[in-house]
Amino acid sequence: MLALVLVVIGHQWVPQARWLMVHMVTLGLITTSIMIWGQHVAEALLKTRLAEETRGRQLARLRLLTVGVMLTIAGMLPEWPWLVVLGALAVSAALLWYAAALGAQIRAALAPRFAATVRTYVAAACLLPVGAVLGAVMAFSPGEPWQGRLLLAHQVVNVLGFVGLTVTGTLLTLWPTVLRTRLPADAAQRASGGLLGMLIAVLLAVAGALTGSTLIGCAALLGYLGSFAAVAITLVRVAVQSARQEHRVPPALFPILSIAAGMGWFVVATTGLLTMWWRSADAQMVSSLVAADVQQLTVPFVAGFLLQVLFGAMSHLLPVTLGGGPRATSAGLAVMSRGAVLRVVAYNLVVALFVLAEAGTAGSGALFSALTLGTAEVSGFGSLSRVILSLLGLAVLLAFVVLMVLAVRENRRHRGAVPVSLKPPTSQPPAPAVEQLAPRLERRALTGALLGLGSVLGATALGGSLDRAQGSLPSSAGAGAGTTTAVSPTGKxxxxxxxxxxxxxxxxxxxxxxxxxxxxxxxxxxxxxxxxxxxxxxxxxxxxxxxxxxxxxxxxxxxxxxxxxxxxxxxxxxxxxxxxxxxxxxxxxxxxxxxGNDSGADELARVPADMTAAPGSGYTTRDARLPAPSGTPQRLTLQVTEVAAEIAPGVTLDAMTYDGTVVGPVLRSELGARLTVDLVNNGSMGHSLDLHAGRVAPDPVMRTIPPGERLEYSITTDHAGIWLYHCSTMPMSVHLAAGMIGALVVPPPELATADREYVLVQSEHYLVPAGAAGSDSAMHEGALPVSPAKIAAERPDLTVFNGHATQYVHAPLEARVGERVRLWVLAAGPSRGISFHVVGGVFDTVFKEGAYLLRPEDGSGSGAQALDLAAAQGGFVELVFDEPGTYTAVNHSFVEMERGARALIRVTA
Missing domain, CATH: 2.60.40.420 (Cupredoxins -  blue copper proteins)
Structure with a gap:
């Protein structure tokens, strides 16, 4: 919890902050709490309290879970997939161990009344390893549509399965306890059928996500909501029963309100997921689109449901578990419920305003205005308003931590005290009757509600005033620019x-x-x-x-x-x-x-990169060697994917790629051979392919194909050279600058033998700086999108070989003295050419655009210092190194070299 608070405060400077905050809540807070309190509740329900010597094993499970969570986070932030796998295995092992322990307790129990709840815990715990495996597979970026399918299945099985089942099963016994009433045995039996229905629905929804089936997914979610309704009806009846009873000591208010509000958000978020899934019925890559849209449900699921249910349950369980006698327990419960109505009203209003602002519809805008009593509109909900309301919500959550400490102190102070009802009569007046207490409680509740509403309205008004003062709102937030005239809706x-x-x-x-x-x-x-x-x-x-x-x-x-x-x-x-x-x-x-963005950052400002630093630990250096011949005819597949790709130390591009890398794979075909490429679009927008080496009508094979489709592209490689292939979807410059380029090498006839052959593809990249207008349009968190403005202004940030600025500086190409080295070079663009030069070397062979310009057998003794290529041109050079040392291959247009067009060649004796 402490780590989460620190990340929330400093999220602007933390990589993948959104992912981190969500998983610190779900994997960290929620999963740990489920293991602790699930064990506690199971022992209480089964009446099989374990001996003290078993606590060591329980602590070992918690330690294993914590290590797994830490490894998962440590692997995700720098993108080390194998570390994520190790973390997922540790988390899975901890949960399976926990499930096995609960199963053993069920078998040891004698006719347990609430065994169905504990069996639900076991089933839910077995679901989390499934979600962990799905998450681990995603760490390897399998590409669309599988990345989206896996993500949606991961979200369903973890939130609706592991958490949803555990929470719902717990409420069957915890809810009556919080309300100080009893759950009839027959009602518990009926409700347990709803838990089984929820489990089956989760499994079907996961199948729908993995197969991309809207029908299966939506039917499963309808079944899930129906099954949950069967349980919820029982819980509502319990609440009504409690309200009709006379309670000498009223139930603690905060657990009731917080749990009820959390479950309300659970229904809202699940219904939202169902709606999103249904609306995607006619779209391709259904699961991928839904998985992306589900980000809109992060606030209601995490902030609305998970945190409120967790804190509500803990507000009851902590004082009760501490024990110390009825007086100590009552004192702890009273402390945990201080300001209950104020806290719940303020927090849920904050969550609701964020959810409505994200929805972006006229209905949500009207409801936003209604919740703020007409004092604010979505159009006036600027960045400072969001910050101030976020701080208010965080303050409410932090109040739980403070009250938890105070509750422990109160518990200690009252431990062993004799309850008032057991003390001998005195001359003091009797305690007030229930009827006298009720009006007082109602007045307190009304006061708390008004204070909660007032705090949110005040924060919204303050944020709106600061937004307007800073000029960070469009004029639609108030009057138009330069006018104070108000516009009244016509109703038409x-x-x-x-x-x-x-x-x-x-x-x-x-x-x-x-x-x-x-x-x-x-x-x-x-x-x-x-x-x-x-x-x-x-x-x-x-x-x-x-x-x-x-x-x-x-x-x-x-x-x-x-x-x-x-x-x-x-x-x-x-x-x-x-x-x-x-x-x-x-x-x-x-x-x-x-x-666009309010920060005022200049879109044309250069994105800095450290050209002396090594690539990130998660980056794999591209093998620059020319591939071996693949035989004729040749058929291969290029898969279009959109990924976050490092192109310089600390610089990540929101990339469009062939086969997952900026600069696609180097292809090789022999002269006169038949080459067939199957293009598969696993991206989220239209893409295409243009093979420069072929003579073919563009209309059928170079057409843009939408997501989820594929096409067959066949050519005969009748002409030698190194040829560009690229995406031809408009705007082409953007798609090329985003990484959709590659080289096809067709060696000329009777090509002399070389000891080593390398391929260097130069490309330039134009990035929107963080905080500038358009930077928030990236598909991947932490990545920078392509800047069309910089492309038009011809202001590249980086010019690189084979997709990364420093990879061959820290992992040089290799050669030996006396070896003939052939360097194939392609200026892929989208706009810049190259003057290719090797410092300390002289080319004795130059081949450019299908013809030799220089050959050793010419007998002239001539040499060349540079191979000049315009955008989309290619060729090769050959040289022999006479002395060991480190040589540098560069674009001799030095401004490009200083942007990253540089590779070292380490020559050994």
């Missing part, structure tokens, strides 16, 4: 059909009477490419596959605003539209901040 709706195709919106000018609600019927009529529409207000359609359509609620139009496609490079290609508010007052237009 303007509906406009908009088509997306060929990098254009049609129509691209939407006229809407000011005050009307804009509804856009959006369709992607592009036969190959994925598109979306984002409005400057934040409303977004989400990505639409070819042929898909949706309805986008643009909200009430109060001023002119812009819309665009957020797929990388599409906006730069002119895929924008304008909404004109007819009848608006002059100057009522959107502010500049609506076009």
């Amino acid at each position: 709706t303007t509906t406009i059909a908009v088509s997306m195709a060929e990098m254009r919106f049609v129509p691209d000018l939407l006229e809407v009477p000011v005050g009307n609600t804009l509804v856009i019927e959006l369709s992607n009529d592009d036969p190959h490419d994925v598109h979306d529409l984002v409005l400057a207000t934040g409303a977004s359609s989400g990505r639409l596959q070819p042929g898909a359509s949706t309805v986008l609620d643009g909200g009430v139009v109060t001023h002119d605003l812009e819309g665009w496609c957020s797929i990388v490079g599409h906006r730069a290609m002119g895929m924008t539209l304008t909404v004109v508010a007819t009848g608006a007052s002059p100057g009522a237009t959107e502010g500049d901040a609506a076009h």
Whole structure:
């Protein structure tokens, strides 16, 4: 918990902070708590309290789990997949050990009444190793659609399976205890059937995720919600029964409110998952799309459900477990419930505002305004507002830690005290009756609710004022820029059909009477490419596959605003539209901040990289050797994937790749051979392939294919050389700069033997700096997207060989004195050429673009110092090293060399 607090405070400076915070809650807090309290509850229900000598084994399990969690985190942050596997094995072993121990306790129990709950613990514990295996496989980046399928299955089995089943099973006994009432045996029996239904539904949902089946997944989630409802009905009846009873000592309030609120968010989040999955029914790569969208459910699942149920349960279990007598227990429970209504109301309002702001629909916007009593709108929920509300929510969570310490102190102070009811009568007046206590409790609850609401409203108002003062809001958050005129909604709706195709919106000018609600019927009529529409207000359609359509609620139009496609490079290609508010007052237009990030970072600023540092520990140096002949004819597969790829020390590109690497694999074909490439698009947008070495009509084989499709591309390699292959989907410069390039080598006839042959492919890369406009559009956390603005301005950040700036500086190419070394060189671009030179060497052979410019057998004794290649040109040079030493191959356009176009050649005797 302490580590989580530190990460939350410093998340801006922590790599993969979102992943880390989520897993510190789920793997760290939740899993550890389940092992501790599951053991405690099992012993209480089965009435098989274990001897003290067994506690050592329980502690060993907890230590094994903690080591596993630490290894998993340590492996994920620097991307060491084998360390993640080791951590997953440790976590799995701890949970299976825990499940086996509970199973042994069930067998030893004599006619246990609540064995179904403990069996649920066993089944749920066996699910976590399944989730751990799925997570470990994902660490190896298997590519789409499997990466998305595995992620969705991982989320379902861990959250709905391991946690959902454990929490629901626990509530069957914990909930009546918290409410100081009893659960009838027949009700417990009926509810246990719901637990079995939830387990079966989880297994079916995992199958739906792995097979990409929307029908199976949605049917399973419906079954899951129905099964949970069977349990929830029992829990609600217990609550009603408790409310009708007379309690001399009222139940502790915070555990009741916190657990109930948490389970409410559980239903909301699960329903949201079902809705997302159903809406993806017509999309390709269903599971991958749902897995990406599920990030929107992180706040309700983690903050709304997991933390509230955990803290609510612990607020009851800690004082009870500490013991010390009824007086000590009551004192501890009272401390843990201090400010209960205030804390629960404030925290849940904070969570709700974040969830509604993320939803981005007109309905969520209206509810956002209602929850803030009309004092705030989603459009005014800027970065400072989010920070202040986050701090308020964190303060509520930290209050639990403080109260926990105070509760332990109170427990110690009252240990062994005689309860009031057992003391002899005195002349003191009797304790107030239940009827007298009720009005007092109601007044306290009302006061707490008002204080909780007031704290959130105050934080929202303060954040909104600071956002406006800092100019970090679009003018839609208040009056238009340069005007103070308010716009009243007319209550009317303007509906406009908009088509997306060929990098254009049609129509691209939407006229809407000011005050009307804009509804856009959006369709992607592009036969190959994925598109979306984002409005400057934040409303977004989400990505639409070819042929898909949706309805986008643009909200009430109060001023002119812009819309665009957020797929990388599409906006730069002119895929924008304008909404004109007819009848608006002059100057009522959107502010500049609506076009991107508020930080003010310059998009054209250079992204720094340490050119002396070694590649990251998770980076594998590319083998630069020319592949051996593959025979004729040859058939191979290129898989398009989108990954986070290191291209310089500390610099990660949000990359589009062939086979998972910036600069795809080096292909080799022999002269006159038949080469067939099967292109498989496992990415999230349209991609294609252009093999420069072939003579073929572009229309059928170079067409853009949408995600999930494949095509066959056959050529005959009739001409020698080193040929470029690349993605030809527009904007090509963006796709090439994102890594979709590679080399195809076709050696010329009767090529002389060389002792060593290496291939160096030069590419340049243009990155959006962290914090600049567009930096948040990256598909992978911590990665930097391609900058179309830098491409247009011709301002590359890095120029590299084979996809990384320093790999051959720290792992030099090898040669020996007297050996003939052939260096194949390709200037892949997208825009820069190369003047290739080896410092300390002289080329006696130069082959450029299919022809020899220099050969040793010419007898002229001539030599060459550089091979000059424009973008998309290639060739090779040969040289022999006479002395041992370290030689440097560079782009002699030194500005490119200083950006990373450099490789060392270590020559030994």
